[in-house]
Amino acid sequence: MSGVARADAAPVNNPPNILFILADDLGWADISAGASGANNFSQYNETATLERLAREGVQFTHATAQANCAPSRAALLSGQYGVRPTNNVYALGDLNRGGTDTMLVGPAQGLPGTGADALPAAALTIAETLKTTGYKTGYFGKYHVAESEASIRRDHGFEVTRGGTEAGHPNNYHAINGSFLPSGIGRSLDIYAKPYTQEYVDTKIKPYSEGVPVATMDALVGTNKHLTDAVTDATIDFMDESKGANPFFAFLGEYAVHEPVSESEARLDLWEKYRVKTPVEGEPSGAPYAALMEGVDQSVERILKYLESTPDPRNSAQMLADNTLVVFTSDNGGLSVHANNGPLRGQKGELREGGIRVPMIVWSSNPSLVHGGRSSSVPVNNVDYYPTFAAMAGASVPSEYPLDGADLSGVLNDPTATVDRSQFWHFPGYLVENGRVQRPQSVIRSGRWKLVYSYETRNWSLFDLVADAGEADNRASLEPLAVKRLGTKLMHWLDDMNAPLATLRPGKPPVTIETSGVTYSNGRMALHNNEKIVVKPGQQLPIVAEFPVGFDKISLSNSLPSAPLTANDQVGGFRAGMIRLAPPIAGGEPVETRVIGQTFTVPTKASLNNFAVRAQGDMTFGSGTHVVELALMEDTDGDGTGDTQVGASHRYDLANTSITAGQYVGMPLKLRPVVDAGKTYQFELFWTEADPSHSLNLDRSDDGAGAYANGQFVNLLDDATFPAGSRMTTLPRDLIFAVEGSGIS
Known part of the structure; x- marks a missing residue:
């Protein structure tokens, strides 16, 4: 499925407000809501608000994203996979984070000339599309895929931005001398950087805290403001200022729980709470990480309280929550040193499930928007948010701008609905550092099956994600028809996308491939009949399929x-x-x-x-x-x-x-x-x-x-x-x- 381009979208009489909350580096089983992780959840981290959302909303147990911060945000905002020229972000930094002796060399990525991990101005973001139907658009927190905060407003469609720059993480989580500039995220959030006051603690911290002594919370007065609280303040102010004749689209990009993770980065009251809490055997989360996690949960609770207690100017006798769609998810899987990815193998930066599967909860107090109180095993990819939001807003997308996702609006309000499509990942490079091992691979997910092609070894691996979430049992030799079917789709997708491949590193010996199968490289597929292919340094190493395709290969x-x-x-x-x-x-x-x-x-x-x-x-x-x-x-x-x-x-x-x-x-x-x-x-x-x-x-x-x-x-x-x-x-x-x-x- 190449995607949905809603050039003929039907108008929506009363489009909903949309609030999108993106946690950073959150593990699949980090929250204490069991259903959102298929009954894999944290018994140490306390996330009462997310538990509530999971009970009342729809929890997606097979939600996925891209494997790293920048490519995930680029895909989410553009609605396109990294192979598209209006995305072209596959990794953080570059595709050659594996040393100087790897077998292959990844292609250039990012903006032409600079290689910056940023969406080009030609990308049509979801914010730009929603603006065409009158939405007020605001972005708060981590953005990462722009060259500057000014370019977010100029090129990416967000009218208001605070705290978002090209930065991928904060230098520290607290303001210093009333400014977040030392944190590396610019000055736009400084309006919310003043030290804690007693009024702030009494009204915005105490009502949302559990298990923390009053004296511990009062000790925050006069201390430096925490980044999570500041971006939450900015988001609520935007929603309050934007409510009116038109709907709003608010994107909250939490910086937590991305590193740095330490005692000094947590908010003092939450650090004290977890410092004395008994660790749970088998869970990697420690007190600093859990404190950052609960800070995110309190952020969500404050926002929900605002939505549920604020009258909706567009709908008399209703609150904003009655016509607002709330989505909570993460940009990728968690780092295994801190995060709980449950039974999933792998971690952030890898195409294993631990790197790409994420918690996802969708909520609204309006059952016509979200038929809640359930979990869904419908596979979701973060390129799906764009067409879903566009459909719910009645927004049109030009036919010449292809979207790679599926419209999930029917799945949200109909428990029997499903989406029949394949999902794709393509990583033509290396991320081999800090315990992560990701080499050049292409992946397709279709139904219960996940097929992985590894370019260096020319091997296919097949996993049944329903029976084997941990990807421990390679079924490729036992399920040749599934390999053929999915491999066929994957090769056609690479061909359709004109996907770039990694090239053989200079100085490496030529690679000889003898095949009577089909290959893809250099933007085309080719059939071979007992042929010998020699790949020289600087040339693309092809993907090779030797499938039992069931017909005679001829070349006359x-x-x-x-x-x-x-x-x-x-x-x-x-x-x-x-x-x-x-x-x-x-x-x-x-x-x-x-x-x-x-x-x-x-x-x-x-x-x-x-x-x-x-x-x-x-x-x-x-x-x-x-x-x-x-x-x-x-x-x-x-x-x-x-x-x-x-x-x-x-x-x-x-x-x-x-x-x-x-x-x-x-x-x-x-x-x-x-x-x-x-x-x-x-x-x-x-x-x-x-x-x-x-x-x-x-x-x-x-x-x-x-x-x-x-x-x-x-x-x-x-x-x-x-x-x-x-x-x-x-x-x-x-x-x-x-x-x-x-x-x-």
């Missing part, structure tokens, strides 16, 4: 005549070779198999015809869906794939028919479109079938003189001369099928 070529040809001459002369269409992966409901041919360009105007499909054996088709269809597509936008159908397709329905082995289907399929010289085309064949015992062959009919591209016969409509040495081929772009549909196990 013939010399083209160099003598001049005249109109109506036929070109070609192949007689042998075929491609066997694999049957559906599993019986049941019809599955559509799509075969995409290699793009080709003809040197002269011509008509193409006689593309045949033969029966592999004797077959009888009953009622139901048994359809073969052939279409010619023209590449009109120059992206290397056909996008506009040329003429009518040829469709043949096999329902209630019988055919014998070798018999043509559709007499045969005769598609006779006219193609123009110099234009690029691509054939697509679709076979919709439910019975796994049926199998067909792609072949050429016996009539006609030859083939020009993809097995198509060519009758020239104009005179032409082929340069000496020219050859024609039937090598398809790829022979792995993109199989999608129900009935797939």
